[in-house]
Amino acid sequence: MDDMSQAEGSRVRTVVPLLYHLLDAPELNCASPTKFSVLWPVMAESAAKELQEPRLARVRPSPATYKRWLAGTHIPRGDLRTILEIYFDKKVESLFQLVSVRDVVHPLPLDRRTRTAARTLDYTWPTSRHVPGDPDTGIFGNWELAGGRHFDGTSIGVQIYEAQPRGDVMEINSADLPHLETFVRSSRRGVILASSGGAGGSGLYVMDAALARRSLMVGQNPQVPVAHQLDDLVYAIIWALHVMDDGLLADDNPLSNRAEQLRHYVRISNSAPPRSEMPDLSPVGAAWLGSSLCAQYIVRHLGDLPDVPAFWTREATGEECAPWLLFRHKHDYLQNVADRFAGPGSALGRAFCVPEAAVRSSETYERILLFLTIAMMEMYGVKVWLTAEQEYQEVEGFVLARHQAILANWVRGESVWRVATTSVRREVAPYQEAIGHAQAHSLVDGPTPAARLATLADYLDLDWTWLTGRCRNLAEEGLTGMLRPRSRLLTLSALDRTLFFLSTLGGPANGR
Incomplete structure (x- = not known):
């Protein structure tokens, strides 16, 4: 076996003197004979100043000597040894011990169009920033x-790779x-962005690294569906x-x-x-703890309500609505409510307060999250x-049925959550007034879900x-073919x- 390599399972690890490894590090990048010269x-001058020996500044190894150092056939002595030990703060014997270094597998160069597409990650969405990796050192991007409010x-x-269009999928090139x-x-979370820039296309297509690993394990080139193209909708979900x-x-x-503490609070x-x-x-x-407690508290008291309830939601932005879309307990809770009260002719409803200022201050992807939540x-x-009335923006989340109210809020509060029940008329009255206003003056009133949601899209300035x-x-x-929650x-x-x-409601005027 070559002295400069050794087998490690099915992988090959390069073995070099520690001196070469230190010189080849990104901060120096001086392992080649030319750069070392x-x-x-600089090394000699540093040693001369530290030891107050001016002659050291004039000492030079020949190119042949340096090559023998790297080959491990010669150990420096005298002034050469001194300069090396001063600069690296290590004994020469340590500098010439063999160490293994990770082999760097280089990706294929990216097409100009792909590099242009990659830069869109930095300016299309204010919460997105792409930090490219370094192909020469094997550092991934x-x-x-960024967080929101x-x-x-x-x-x-x-990691971005070139891909070839294959019908309705993008297939990562075999060479990559x-x-x-x-x-x-790596077990860290990651995503792959496939690009058809090299094939004359444009855009980026998303796949979770774990899903790509699954394809590789069964001997398949990862294929990213064209439907998973990165745009405002996909970015919102990502x-x-x-x-x-x-x-x-x-x-x-x-x-x-x-968990036990939560069960206690639900009971009181x-x-x-x-x-x-x-x-x-x-x-x-x-947010998860507060949301979970509120959901459990409401479900526990639903059986006590005298009528089909109306709900009030405090969330007014896409960021605030994100838990509705993804928290597992939210869907158990919504399904519980639907099983009890939903159906043809049901009065079951939920009010949102989204002032125009909240819409104007939100990015498109965030307004999409709000839209998806209401569609859900x-x-x-x-x-x-x-309703868009500013005066209702700070009304806490509640459930109302006739003269009985369940207060359950975890959004924009001083506490992790706040829950209570009341049937006192003066306490219930503000909740009745808020729900009554939203019902009577809803900005998305319509006879069908399609009509209401199409109107909502207009209000949120989204292309229906x-x-x-x-x-x-x-x-x-x-979505499970694109992303994977952990x-x-x-x-x-x-x-x-x-x-x-939503796909069943399509069409520019369906139901309106």
């Missing part, structure tokens, strides 16, 4: 997803599979999923430890623990009313035809169903 005078951001690994295998081997997922994974242990009549009591939770973790309510048989068409594309492929507390199934529901 430029670095050496990062996709930084309430939730922290996160960072995920990302060795590099792809190194990228997906942003929401990764921010929610990483926030929950960061709090997995403390949330698990609070009212509670509002301050955020300061749970400083170990991230904003996402606190309609999918569960819950008629939606929408484009959005329902894209929902149809994604519904046909399924937290057991999240699910994509209800969002998939919502996309399918």
Whole structure:
């Protein structure tokens, strides 16, 4: 076996003197004879100053000597040894010990059109920033997803590959599979962006690294459906999923430890623990805890209501609505409500307050998250009313049935949650007034879900035809073929169903 390499299972690890490894590091990049000859005078001058020996500044090794050092056939002595030891702060014997270094598998160069498409990650969405990797050192890129007003951001690994169009899929080029295998081997979260720039196309197509790894394990080139093209809709889902997922994974242990505490709070009549009591939770973790408690509390009291209830939701932005789309317990709760009260002729409804200022200050992808949330309510048989009156923006979430109200709020409050029940008329009156106003003056009033949602799209300045068409594309492929939640507390199934529901409502004037 060559002295410069050794077998390690099925992989080959390069073995070099530590000196070469240090010189080849990115901060020096001086391992070649030419670059080393430029670095050496700096090393000699440094040693001369430190030891106050001017003669050291004039010492030079020959190119042949340097090559013998790297070959391991010669160990420096005298002044050469001194200069090396001073500069690297290591004994020469250590500098010439053999060490293994990771082989770098290089990806194929990206086409100019692909590089242009990659730059869109930096300016299309304000919460997106692409940090390219370094092909020469094997460092992969990062996709930084900044947080919004309430939730922290996160960072995920990302790698861009050229792909060939194959009908309705983009297939990663076989020549890039060795590099792809190194990228997906890591257990960190990552996504692959496939591009057809090299084939004369444009755009980027998304696949979770874990799904690509699954394809590789069964001997297939990863294929990314064309429906998974990165646009405002796909970015909205990617942003929401990764921010929610990483926030929950960061709090997995403390949330698990609070399970019994949560059951206690559900059983008592009212509670509002301050955020300061749970400083170990991230904003996402606190949102999950508050949302879960409110859902359980409402379900526990639904049987006591004298009539079909009306719900009031405090969420007014896409970021605030993201938990509705992804938290598993949210869908169990909505299904419970639907099973009890939804049906033909039912008065079941939910009110949102979304002032025009909230719409104008939101990016397109965030307005899409809000739209999807309201569409999800309609999918569960819950008629939606929408008011834009600023005075109702701070009304907390509640459930109302005649003269009985259940207060349940976790959004924009000083406490992690606040729950209570009341049938006192003066306390219930503000809730009755708010619901009555939303019902009487809804901005999305219409006879069908399609009519209400099409009107909502207009209000949110979203293209109804484009959005329902894209929902149809994604519904046909399924989100689980693009992304994979890691937290057991999240699910994509209800969002998939919502996309399918919207796909059935398509058409510019369907139901209006």
